[in-house]
Amino acid sequence: MSVFDIFAWDLVEFSFIPLIWLGWNIYQVVKTIITYETAPRYHYIRQLTGPGVSVAKAGGAVLNLNSMLILLPICRNLISFFRGSCNTNQFCRRSVRRQLDKNITFHKCVAYMIATWTVIHVVAHMFNFRNLYYNRTDCENDYYGDRTDLSCKLSNIANLSEDTNNWINPILRENTKLPFGLDLILQGLTPIAGWSGAILTVVFIVMFSSATEFIRRSYFETFWVTHHLFTIYFAMLLVHGTGGIIRSQTADSLNVHDPEICQDSPQTWNMSGVEDACPYPKFVDGKPASWKWCIGPIALYIIERSIRFVRSFLKVTVSKVIKHPSNVIEVQMKKAGFKMQPGQYIFLKCPSISHVQWHPFTLTSAPEQDHFSVHIRLVGDWTKSLSKTMGADSDAAIDPANLPRVAVDGPFGTASVDIFKYQVAMCVGAGIGITPFASILRSIWLKSVNHLDNFKLRKVYFFWICPDTNAFEWFTELLESIENHFVEQGKADFLKYNIYLTRGWTNKQAKHLYLQEEQEIDAITGLRQKTNYGKPMWDSIFKHIAEENKGVSVGTFFCGPKALSAVLHENCNKHSKVLGEGARFFYNKENF
Structure with missing residues (x-):
C-alpha cells in the first residue's frame, strides 16, 4: 500500500x-x-x-x-x-x-x-x-x-x-x-460540595470498575445493577455545585x-483618613x-426509558422454542406492528426471571418472514434460566399458550443494515457472531426469489470461523438452502462462503476427514463447500478479493471478538486502494 x-x-x-x-x-x-x-x-x-x-x-x-x-x-x-x-x-x-x-x-x-x-x-x-x-x-x-x-x-x-x-x-x-x-x-x-463530591466519586469508581469486560461477561447482573447507580451519580453532580x-x-x-x-x-483596608485606602472586598458564591x-440529556434519557417501559407491556407471543445443538436455543416470536431490517437487534426481558434485566440479541430472522427470532447461546445464569423457563432443557415441549411472557424493546439498527448499499459484501462471523448474518442471508435468499437482478449487491463473500465441530450444526441447514437456491437460479457465484474449523477435532477424526476429502459433500457440514481447518490467512484472502473486485467498494462486516476485529480492520486499510483502480474496503463492526 x-x-x-x-x-x-x-x-x-x-x-x-x-x-x-x-x-x-x-x-x-x-x-x-x-x-x-x-x-x-x-x-x-x-x-x-x-x-x-x-x-x-x-x-x-x-x-x-x-x-x-x-x-x-x-x-x-x-x-x-x-x-x-x-x-x-x-x-x-x-x-x-x-x-x-x-x-x-x-x-x-x-x-x-x-x-x-x-x-x-x-x-x-x-x-x-x-x-x-x-x-x-x-x-x-x-x-x-x-x-x-x-x-x-x-x-x-x-x-x-x-x-x-x-x-x-x-x-x-x-x-x-x-x-x-x-x-x-x-x-x-x-x-455540600465536599460530601456530594465524595459520594459522586465513590459511585463512579464502582460503576467504572464493574464495567470491565470480565465483569460484564461473567457477572452481567453485577454490571447491570452497579451501572444503574448513575442515578445517584447525576443527583450528586447536580447537588455538587450548589454550595458555591x-x-x-x-x-x-x-x-x-x-x-x-x-x-x-492590605493593612490599610477600610481605614478612614488614609489616602487611597481600599474598602473590604465583597465576595459571592459560585453559581x-x-x-x-x-438537564437536556437527562430529559432525553427519561424519554428513552419511558419508551422502553411502555414497550415492556406490549404483547409479544412466543410461537416456538427450538433447541439446537451446541447449547443454542431459538426463540420465535410475534408482535403487532414489529418491523425490522436484516442484521438488527432487540433487547429481551423475561419478567418471570427478572423484572429489570434486558439482554441484547441479534435477530436471526428476515423481514420477509411472518415471525422474528433470536438464537441464544446458553452461557450465563439468565440464558440458562430462560432455557429452563421455556422448557428447552426437557424432551417434553411446552404448549405455546403456556410459555412465559417476554418483553421486547427494539429493533435497533447496526452496521449490518448497510449491506445492501454495497456492490460487494464481505461478511465475517466468529462463533455465535454468525447470528446477524443469519438474518442477512435469509433476507437475501427471500428477496432474490424473483428480484435478484434488482439488487445493487452483486456478490457476497461469507466467512464463518468456529472453534469446534458442534458449532456448525444449527446453521448448516440455512446455508444449504441458500446454496441450492442460487445454484437453481444460475447465480452460483453470488454467494461464496468459507467455513473454518480452528480446533476441536481428534487425530481419529482428522484421518476420517482426510479419507472423505474427495467426496462432493463435506463430511462435517454436509455442504458442497469443503470446511477449511485452521485459522484463515487474512492477508491472502483480502488480496484475492481486492484483485477480483477492482474499482469496487467492498463492505466488510464483522461480528466477533476484538482480537479478530483488529486484524480485519488492519487488512481493510492495507488492501484498500483509494487512488487508481483498486478495491476499497469499508470496515463495519457490530456494536451492542
Whole structure:
C-alpha cells in the first residue's frame, strides 16, 4: 500500500466526531484555566490556593461536558432515529452512519475521559483545601486581624468586615484540634460540595470498575445493577455545585476595590483618613453550572426509558422454542406492528426471571418472514434460566399458550443494515457472531426469489470461523438452502462462503476427514463447500478479493471478538486502494 493510498484512505476513514469531541474538551480546559488565571474576580482565590483552583475548575468543566455526553450514546431509540434518517438521506455519508454504530465505543471513551479528569479534579481540590487549611490555621492565633499580611486578611474577612456572609476561605470555624489529616478531611467533607463530591466519586469508581469486560461477561447482573447507580451519580453532580464553595469578587466590589492595586496594602483596608485606602472586598458564591449541561440529556434519557417501559407491556407471543445443538436455543416470536431490517437487534426481558434485566440479541430472522427470532447461546445464569423457563432443557415441549411472557424493546439498527448499499459484501462471523448474518442471508435468499437482478449487491463473500465441530450444526441447514437456491437460479457465484474449523477435532477424526476429502459433500457440514481447518490467512484472502473486485467498494462486516476485529480492520486499510483502480474496503463492526 503506497504512502498516497494510506493518506487518501485516512481521509476516507477519518471522522470529525472524535476530533470535535477532543477539541471541545481542550477548549473547555483552556478557556477555564485562562478565566481563573486572569479574571480579576478570581484574583484573591488564586492568592490563597495557587494554580490548583484553575486546574480543579478546568476538571469540573470537562466533567460537566462529558457527563452531558455520556448519556446520549445509550439513548438507543435516538440513535436509531438518526440512523434511519441517514439511511433515507442521500447526503448522509456512509462514514456518518458508521460513527452512529460506534455509540457504545464512544460511551466508553467518554467514561475514560471522566475517569481521568475525576482524578485531576479531586487531587487539585485536595491541594486547594490543604492550602486553604494552612492559610486558616496559620492565622488562628491572629483571629481578629492583628496580622496584616494578605492571606490572613482574606481568611479573616468575615470577622473584619463584620459580615458573616462575606468570606472567601471556606474553612471558617476554629481548629477542632484533631490530628491534621482527620481535621482536613472533616473540613473538606463538611460543605455540600465536599460530601456530594465524595459520594459522586465513590459511585463512579464502582460503576467504572464493574464495567470491565470480565465483569460484564461473567457477572452481567453485577454490571447491570452497579451501572444503574448513575442515578445517584447525576443527583450528586447536580447537588455538587450548589454550595458555591469557590467564591469570586462581586462586580460592584471590583469597581471600588481593584485587587491588583489593593493587594499591595492590605493593612490599610477600610481605614478612614488614609489616602487611597481600599474598602473590604465583597465576595459571592459560585453559581452551579452542572444542571445547564445535564438537564437536556437527562430529559432525553427519561424519554428513552419511558419508551422502553411502555414497550415492556406490549404483547409479544412466543410461537416456538427450538433447541439446537451446541447449547443454542431459538426463540420465535410475534408482535403487532414489529418491523425490522436484516442484521438488527432487540433487547429481551423475561419478567418471570427478572423484572429489570434486558439482554441484547441479534435477530436471526428476515423481514420477509411472518415471525422474528433470536438464537441464544446458553452461557450465563439468565440464558440458562430462560432455557429452563421455556422448557428447552426437557424432551417434553411446552404448549405455546403456556410459555412465559417476554418483553421486547427494539429493533435497533447496526452496521449490518448497510449491506445492501454495497456492490460487494464481505461478511465475517466468529462463533455465535454468525447470528446477524443469519438474518442477512435469509433476507437475501427471500428477496432474490424473483428480484435478484434488482439488487445493487452483486456478490457476497461469507466467512464463518468456529472453534469446534458442534458449532456448525444449527446453521448448516440455512446455508444449504441458500446454496441450492442460487445454484437453481444460475447465480452460483453470488454467494461464496468459507467455513473454518480452528480446533476441536481428534487425530481419529482428522484421518476420517482426510479419507472423505474427495467426496462432493463435506463430511462435517454436509455442504458442497469443503470446511477449511485452521485459522484463515487474512492477508491472502483480502488480496484475492481486492484483485477480483477492482474499482469496487467492498463492505466488510464483522461480528466477533476484538482480537479478530483488529486484524480485519488492519487488512481493510492495507488492501484498500483509494487512488487508481483498486478495491476499497469499508470496515463495519457490530456494536451492542
